[in-house]
Amino acid sequence: MEALHxxxxxxxxxxxAEIIRRILSGEKELFEILVRRNxxxxxxxxxxxxxxxxxxxxxxxxxxxxxxxxxxxxxxxxSFSTWLIRIAINEAxxxxxxxxxxxxxxxxxxxxNKNSILExxxxxxxxxxxxxxxxxxKLLLENAIDQLDTKYRVVYMMREVEDMxxxxxxxxxxxxxxxxxxxxxxxxxxxxxxLFEISSDKDIFEFGNSKCDRITEYVMQNI
DNA sequence: GCAAGGTTTGAATAGTGCCG
DNA sequence: CGGCACTATTCAAACCTTGC
Numbered sequence: 001m002e003a004l005h006x007x008x009x010x011x012x013x014x015x016x017a018e019i020i021r022r023i024l025s026g027e028k029e030l031f032e033i034l035v036r037r038n039x040x041x042x043x044x045x046x047x048x049x050x051x052x053x054x055x056x057x058x059x060x061x062x063x064x065x066x067x068x069x070x071x072x073x074x075x076x077x078x079s080f081s082t083w084l085i086r087i088a089i090n091e092a093x094x095x096x097x098x099x100x101x102x103x104x105x106x107x108x109x110x111x112x113n114k115n116s117i118l119e120x121x122x123x124x125x126x127x128x129x130x131x132x133x134x135x136x137x138k139l140l141l142e143n144a145i146d147q148l149d150t151k152y153r154v155v156y157m158m159r160e161v162e163d164m165x166x167x168x169x170x171x172x173x174x175x176x177x178x179x180x181x182x183x184x185x186x187x188x189x190x191x192x193x194x195l196f197e198i199s200s201d202k203d204i205f206e207f208g209n210s211k212c213d214r215i216t217e218y219v220m221q222n223i
Numbered sequence: 224g225c226a227a228g229g230t231t232t233g234a235a236t237a238g239t240g241c242c243g
Numbered sequence: 244c245g246g247c248a249c250t251a252t253t254c255a256a257a258c259c260t261t262g263c
Contacts, residue, residue, distance in 0.1 A: 159229095166229065178254050185231065186252095230259070237252075243245095 016080040024072060035064055035219050038081050041162050045085050048154040049092035057214070059095060063088035064219040082172050089154075089172070144191050152187035159184050 016034065023030050042063065046056050067074075067084050074083060145153055154173065158164045159180075164172075170180045 176254075178256095179252080181230070182232095182253070184229090188230095225263090226261100227263105228259105228261085230257105232257080233255095235252105235254080237250100239248105239250080241246105241248085243247105 017076045020071060020074060020076065020080065031064075031068055031219070034080065034084075038084055041081060042084060042088055044157050044162060045154065046088050046092050048157050049089065049150060050095060055095060059088060059091045061219055063091050066091070068219075079168065082168050085172050141191070148187055148190055152183055152190060155180060155183040156187040156191070 014033075016037070019030050019033055023034075039060070042060055043056065046059050046063075050056050050059065063084065066087055074080065145156060148156065155169060158169045158172070159166065166177055166180050166184070169175075170177045173180070175183075
């Protein structure tokens with residue numbers, strides 16, 4: 001019954017600001033809506049920094065909990081997701097510092113299994129051959145994205161996959177607008193080159209529903 | 224047609240590695 | 244260490260696209 005309530009609210013047009021207002025006045029369970037709304041986006045951003053699935057889940061959970069505990073500090077005039085992503089990025093960077101390293105592509109590849117950063121649109125109408133081509137293209141692109149430098153990967157993911165505005169990206173990453181523009185341009189150029197080079201067939205990145213539920217559940221139990 | 228947002232490009236500057 | 248060449252990064256501005 002509770003789940004049904006949350007679900008129906010999630011699909012209603014209820015703004016983040018309104019949800020936050022209600023959470024702050026006691027309806028703490030509504031935080032689940034914010035978590036579900038932002039899970040995919042947050043995953044992709046964190047995934048741009050960290051490769052290990054356990055690390056990613058950990059950072060996401062920590063970020064949500066941190067955000068929840070500081071929700072009263074949130075300024076309603078800015079975007080909730082931008083704020084959340086910024087906190088998550090800081091967490092991710094801190095984790096990288098702890099580990100004292102930045103991943104290199106060869107060591108990443110082995111542990112990447114099913115975390116898809118890209119969604120295939122509804123492809124039920126495709127014939128098997130088209131589906132196969134689509135799947136191959138997606139794998140190639142994911143591989144290419146993964147080989148980009150973190151700073152380019154993050155910008156590319158935010159813009160092309162999450163459809164964030166350049167201004168939001170600049171704010172979130174604390175970069176100038178001009179810088180975001182150039183990084184985006186470069187990331188595309190690099191991807192283009194890489195796509196010609198890539199020939200491996202590793203499966204990568206899927207953020208499935210079960211994972212989404214797991215993280216949501218964990219966060220809701222810990223706030 | 225205009226404004227806003229996005230893309231592309233050129234120039235300036237900073238960083239890095241090599242050589243004497 | 245200093246000078247030089249090369250590469251990467253940043254910024255500014257021109258240009259393009261889209262929605263109204």
